[in-house]
Amino acid sequence: MTNHLMSAISIQSLHYTWPGATEAVLNIGRFDLQAGETVFLSGPSGSGKSTLLAAIAGVIDIPDGTVTVRGQDLSALSGSARDRFRAAHLGIIFQVFNLLPWLSPVENVLLPCRFSGIRRQQAGPDPAVTAAHLLRDLGLGDPALQNAPASALSVGQQQRVAAARALIGAPGVVLADEPTSALDEDAKTGFVDLLLRECAAAGTSLLFVSHDRSLARHFDRAEDLRDLQSAGVPC
Numbered sequence: 314m315t316n317h318l319m320s321a322i323s324i325q326s327l328h329y330t331w332p333g334a335t336e337a338v339l340n341i342g343r344f345d346l347q348a349g350e351t352v353f354l355s356g357p358s359g360s361g362k363s364t365l366l367a368a369i370a371g372v373i374d375i376p377d378g379t380v381t382v383r384g385q386d387l388s389a390l391s392g393s394a395r396d397r398f399r400a401a402h403l404g405i406i407f408q409v410f411n412l413l414p415w416l417s418p419v420e421n422v423l424l425p426c427r428f429s430g431i432r433r434q435q436a437g438p439d440p441a442v443t444a445a446h447l448l449r450d451l452g453l454g455d456p457a458l459q460n461a462p463a464s465a466l467s468v469g470q471q472q473r474v475a476a477a478r479a480l481i482g483a484p485g486v487v488l489a490d491e492p493t494s495a496l497d498e499d500a501k502t503g504f505v506d507l508l509l510r511e512c513a514a515a516g517t518s519l520l521f522v523s524h525d526r527s528l529a530r531h532f533d534r535a536e537d538l539r540d541l542q543s544a545g546v547p548c
Contacts, residue, residue: 317393321486322346323381329368330541338364343539346486351509351519356538362522365538366488366538369520370403376383385484390544400429404479404487405506406515408494409470419444419476421463422481432482440481447475447477451507468495469504476508484513490522498527505531 321331322345329339340359346352356362368380368387369372372395372424383402387395387535399405412421422444428431437443448459465472472492479487489508493501505521505528512519521532529535 318364319348320345321350321379322547323346323519324367324369324443325366325379326374327365327375327379329364329373329375331364339368339542341365344536344541346518346520347514348518348536349513351512351521352393353526353532353535354520354522354538355524355526355529355535356522357395357524360537360538365488366405366490366520369486370405371399383513397429399510400425401431402485404481404484406472406475406479406487406489406492408491410475412463412478413473414473415462417460418448418463418466418477419459419472422447422477424478425482425484429482432484435482443479444481447511448474450511451477453477470498472496472504473507476511478515480511480515484517486518486520488520488522489510491524492521493523493525501525501528502531512542526546 324341324344326343327339328337330337354362364373368375369382371390371392372388378386380387385398387398390398418494419441426436426440430460433440445459448454453459453470453473458466458470463474466474472495493504496504509531511517
């Protein structure tokens with residue numbers, strides 16, 4: 314585990330119940346992700362993994378002082394400020410990738426640079442060149458692929474575009490939500506290895522959420538969300 318003064322993510326006493334629900338989906342006493350660390354987080358469907366990522370990304374309202382990302386208490390920010398903070402400091406790989414199908418891979422990768430001046434500045438003097446290099450490093454170096462509509466790519470190729478989009482501009486933290494669920498076993502391992510290599514090169518912390526525990530051996534540390542939940546909270 315990497316030891317740095319500032320945690321990439323620090324969670325304390327996070328209790329969350331969805332509006333209208335009677336039982337808490339999250340009841341986490343303590344969780345930390347250190348700068349540069351890679352953590353594999355597992356748990357069955359319905360255990361709160363996606364809700365936890367939503368809390369870390371500032372998508373849902375959370376109590377004061379419970380989630381801090383790169384030193385910023387998310388509850389102290391307005392909704393629009395959380396959006397700006399997310400764009401600047403977090404890369405997110407969604408389970409369904411969320412690419413814009415009419416844009417090319419390069420154009421999809423550049424989207425964070427359009428929404429954040431920090432990411433644009435950190436992407437180098439020519440972000441389009443950086444995007445192309447990221448795609449090449451992730452196995453999409455063919456210019457014909459880089460400039461085709463994203464809708465023309467295979468599932469595995471779209472997944473790599475989503476990873477490059479999350480990584481461009483060296484965000485402090487990458488959150489990956491079941492990103493390998495649509496891949497076969499060989500493709501899963503190859504993708505995880507590529508993602509870890511790119512995060513290491515950028516000094517980016519990675520929280521990788523999956524129910525597939527066979528992937529856990531690739532990471533600095535593995536956690537089960539059920540072990541993080543306090544007693545008495547149904548999982």
